[in-house]
Amino acid sequence: MGDLNQAMIEKYRTNFLKEVEANVEEGEWVKMCMQCGVCSGSCPLGKFWDHPPQELFMMIRAGKRDEVLSSDSMWMCTSCYNCVVRCPRELPITHIMHGLAHYAKRLGLVPESQPTAAFAQMFWDNLMQKGRVNELKLGLKLYFMNGFGDGIKVALKHQKIGMGMLKTGRMSPMEAFGGHAVKDLKGFQSMIKKAQELEDQRIAEHGA
Amino acid sequence: MAAEKKLAGYICTGCGIGERLNVEQMRTIATREGKLGACKTHPMLCGAEGVQMIRDDIAAGEATHVMIGACSRRSKMEAFSFPDAAMSRANLREGVLWLRPDTEEQKETTQEMADDYIRMACAEVRFMTVPSASGEQELNKTLLVVGGGVTGMTAALEAARAGYPVHLVAEENHLGGVWTDLYKRVPFRAAAADVVGSKDIDLPQPEDPGVDALAERIRANERITVHLNARITRTSGAPGRFSADISTESGGTVTENVGAIVQASDFKPYDASNLPEFAYGKSPDVVTNFELERLAKDANGGPIRRPSDGKEVTSVAFIQCAGQRSDKPGHLPYCSGFCCTESIKQAMYFREQNGADATVLFDDLRTPGAAGEDFYRSGQQAQVTFSKGKASEVVSENGTLKVHFKDLILNEDTAMDCDLVVLATGQVPNTGPDPYAQLAVEEAETEEEKDAARRKLENAPPSILNLDYRQGTDLPQLKHGFVDSHFICFPYETRRTGIYAAGPCRRPMDMKQAMEDAVGAALKAIQSAENAGRGAAVHPRVGDLSYPQFRKEGCTQCKRCTVECPFGAINEDEQRYPLFNESRCRRCGTCMGACPVRVISFENYSIDTVGQQIKNVDMPDEFSEKPRILALACENDAYPALDMAAQAAQMGDGIELTPFARVIPVRCLGSVSLSWITDALNTGYDGIVLMGCRRDDDYQCHFVRGSAMAAERLSKVGDTLQQMQLETERVAVYEVAITDIQRAPQLINDMAATIEKVGMNPFKM
Structure with missing residues (x-):
């Protein structure tokens, strides 16, 4: 860019x-x-x-x-x-x-390493994979953003909340392995692609 | 006075006077002590029946002098208006009832207060005569307007529209004055209100200046006679009978008689050669806001070109407050009030006609006027860049200009390149020499002040009016050379009666304000001419027929009256006696207060009318524990403040006035004669409170200098007290504003407390 x-x-x-x-x-x-x-x-x-x-x-x-x-x-x-x-x-x-x-x-x-920007990118990448946000992966990635040791510390701190969510079925550990997608993942991806095209076109006309 | 004096009294028993006061006792006092021929009472004197009773008595010759004991002289003025009789009023309602608590133990002192006011009013009216015009008056409806700019043209047109012929005198060979070169003007109107959708739709834009149209209307108006290339070489006379010599460049002089004069001499653009730091004079591409209008006019809608090489301007910087709002020598200390909107307008020329970058470097952006903030938004919408920054230097290098400035938002020293720099310079009043400049040299206390005053005298501009008054050729000034005029209360009034100042010669302003000013001044001039025709005063004693008279045999030719009259109304005759011009007179009585031999008086206001009030009170002895406090209150501010205090007290505000006070209204503190003070102290008054208006630069004195004169004279009253072996605290002088409702009675109450401390006056009779 x-x-x-x-x-x-x-x-x-x-x-x-x-x-x-x-x-x-x-x-x-x-x-x-x-x-x-x-x-x-x-x-x-x-x-x-x-x-x-x-x-x-x-x-x-x-x-x-x-x-x-x-x-x-x-x-x-x-x-x-x-x-x-x-x-x-x-x-x-x-x-x-x-x-x-x-x-x-x-x-x-x-x-560089602007936290808001970094999190936004993380969120976007996560979203793009399955068409929905994988909260477990996003959460873990966020915990370990500043290295392994720090990640463990944060994870332990939030242990209680995590266990509670597991118990009540608000979060599945299985999501760590791939995780489930939106019904029409292909359709979602082509929609995003089209939106990107329109945006690029707009920029080509007005911007660059 | 050929006719016999018939004194009659009328006491109203309405508004609670009958219930709370012993009216029968007051009637007896009025006839026995007050020496009135008769004294009637009425339950509602201000009603049609009561007023008719008084009128009938006057018509039947039963009453030539009327004493009315009712409300304040400031109430029911229309009802109690008897032009054929002399009248005094005892202020029983506001002055006594409303300011005193209605309790049994206070009844005695409250009654004493009322009794005294009746005694005083009777004494006052005994020493009055019926005011009548001098017989010298003339009605001349023609007006003279000096100045051919937008202000002068508007004043002339407005006066002509009202049916008054006008002589319009312009120094230049054309009409238009300083605004002749104007390409467009700042809009006169705000954006339409409540535009659906956005506040920023349909914002006001620069508009046609309208100067040519104004000049065209002048030429087409048969009531207006235009004198071009002309100056006033002599003005003499007074309102109603001014005589002005109008001399043209070619040498011809015509003399015109006029009733009143409007001075609309506008301003001169500030001389930017005082600003070498901005490369003015060094680079032709540094121009003033006035010069830019010429460039814009030449471009006529096309791209504006810079003077040096005719290149189309691609970027321009406006330096606001150039040579203004600064204490540096040669700079203007004040804000000219029109340059911000002017620069916005000019920046918009460049945005529209050149597509150029336009940056306005401002410190405080102020947009007075109707379009005001809307016009600022208009400039922002046109993408004018407004930078809060203070320019320090402009450097010309290789065909471009570099403006160094401190960005005040980002707090950094920075610079920008541009093709053209416009200096937003200010207005210098176009007025004549200060008539008191010579006096200032004489009165200067330090050598430094004397030098400054002398420099001012030597560099005085040429006269504009050439008045042949004893007190100088031109209108007196307040500050920075602007004509003295109270900017809120009485904006067009000057210290020369019948001559009104309009537009930027009295304070800096933009075109719209100058035009509004012109309308106001034209109307004031018309009023003045009409009042002069009747022999009546103008502001603030509008319609007053009394005028100062003096006893020649007593006059010592000390000249204090001629020097101290704030309005230059008094000349000197060949034998050096004062020569009063009653139509120049505002009836303040400053001459009366100044006169050491007490020979000046008005028919209804004199040393005696007040002096006798002071004497005719019942003075309790030293051991009575009833002191007497004399309050002399200016009728313009202090007396109304006391009246309003009474109204507030009536509404339950808890304000009280000591029952030992005896308040006498005076026309102006300047009219107070020192003899009143010494007489009062000799009579046995324990304390004296003098209340006048605010003085000096932010004066509120309706007679401009009256209050200041009084302060000067009274500064020596302490010596008198010491000579009499009295405590100096017994006399206090205060500045009181009309809004001082709580404070005005408190000042008198404070004096009562002081008397308790220092004790009673030993000179009680």
Whole structure:
């Protein structure tokens, strides 16, 4: 995807705001931000963000493409919608955050080992295999994300919940071996394929 | 006074007066002590029947001087309006009843208060005469509008529309003034409300400036005479009979007689050569917001080209507050209030006509006016980039400009390249020399101040009105060269009666506001001309026929009245006696307060009308434990505040006034004669409270300087007290606003507490 990134840089050159408007979901709203800072003040996780939404919007206008797209900030959004409710200009800030994250992912600019991004990828890969989420596999993979030792520790910590779920039939250990699929797995996969084609086409027309 | 004085009193027994006070006793006091010929009572004096009773007595010649004991003089003004009689009013309802608790043990002191107010009102009316116009008045409906800009044109059109002929004088050879080059103007209207779907549909866009259309309407209007290339070389007279010499560049002079004048001299664009840091003058591609309009007009809808090489502009930066809101020498310390919307508009030119990147570097973006915030959104929608940043330097290198600025959101020093830089420069008032500049040099206390005042005097701009008043050629100024005018309470009033300031010469503003201002000033000018025709005062004592008269034989030619009159109403005659211009006079009485020999008086307001009120109270002896506190309250703010306190008390607010207070309204604290203070102390008053309006830069004094003059004079009252071996705490001067409802009575109550501490006045008679 590095090519796409290069193509975008060349296409929009000076105007990152235009690039965001054309490529990011709800990106056309960014120009309407009036920099009041209510979003940043409202964000419950704001203090953990490198750049709160107001600042991201300012950086977009200032043409700070690399800093914005490779930022960790928009990945921190938990979709609480506090900012959307409070924005006096009624910007869909939450959606713009996800839009930015999505666009950064498309361009291959996500910071390495960004946990939200890593989990999203894990979830997607898991889903694609059988057309449904295999909770046991997803859970285990998540436990062992940071190595074997750490995984054992987390697993032991959650032992009680796991046993309870087994007992009540909420989770089958058999799922660890392949696991069951949706009824029409082929159909599901071709549906996803078609969606991907449509998306690529859209990007070819508007984006790159 | 040829006719015999017939004094008659009328006491109302309504509104609880009859129930709580001994009316019979007050009647006796009015006739015996007050020396009234008769005193009637009525259960509802302000009703049709009661008013008719008074009218009949006046008509029958039974009453030439009327004392009314009822509510405050500020209540029922329409009912108790008898133009053929002199009138005083004892404030029994607000002044006594409502501010006093209705209890048995308070009954005695409350009654004493009411009795005194009757005594005072009787004394006051005895020393009044019926006000009548001087007979010098003339009605001249023609107005003079000075300034051919949008403000002046609007004022002229509005006056003409109301039926008043206008002389419009423009310095330039065309109409339009500073806005002549305007390509488009900031929209006058907000977005339509409640647009379904989105707030951002149908936002206001830059619109036709309308300057040419305005000029066309002026030319087509037969009531308006336009004088181009012309200046006013002399203005003399007074409202109703101004005479103005209008001289054209070619040397011709015509003299026109007018009733009132509107000064709409607008502003001069700030001189950007004071801004070398932004490369103004070094690079032709750094222009001011005013110069940009010319470039946009030349482009006429096509791409705007930069001046240096005619290249189409692809990126432009706007530097807001250029040379403004800054204390640096040569900069304007104030905000000009129009440049933010102006820059948004101009940035939109570039977005639309050039497709260029347009960045507005602002510190505080403010968008006053109807379109305001909507217009800002309009700019955002057009993808104008708004960066909160402070520009420090513009560098020209190899055909591009580099703007260095501090990004205030991202907190970093950064720079941007562009083809053109627009400096959002401000408005410098186009006014004449400060008439008090010479006085400022004389009065300066330090050498530094003296130097500054002298520099101002030497660099004074040419006069605009050339008034032949004793107090200088032009309208007095408040700050930064803007014409003095109270921006909220009485915006068009200046300190020269009959001359009204409109538009940016009184404070910086945009075109829409200037046009609204012009309408207001035109209407005030019409009112002034009409009132002058009747010999009546204008704001704030609208319709007052009394005017200052003086006893020539007593005058010592000290000139204090001519110097201190805030309105320049008093000239000097050949023998150097004061020459009062009653139609320039606002009836504040500042001259009366200034006069050390007490020779100035009004028919219904004089040293005696107040002095006799002070004397005619029943003064209990030193051992009675009943002190007397005199409160002189300005009728514009302090007295209404006390009335409103009474209304609040009536509604159960718990406000009380000490029963030892005797409140006398004065026209302005500036009219207070020091003789009243010494007389009061000699008579035995234990404390004196003086309440005037807020003074100095944020003044609320309706006569602008009256309150300040009073403060200056009263600053020396402490010496008088010491000479009399009295405690200086016995006299207190306060600034009271009309909203000080709790505070105004409290200040008087505080004095009562002070008297308890320092003891009674030993000079009781």
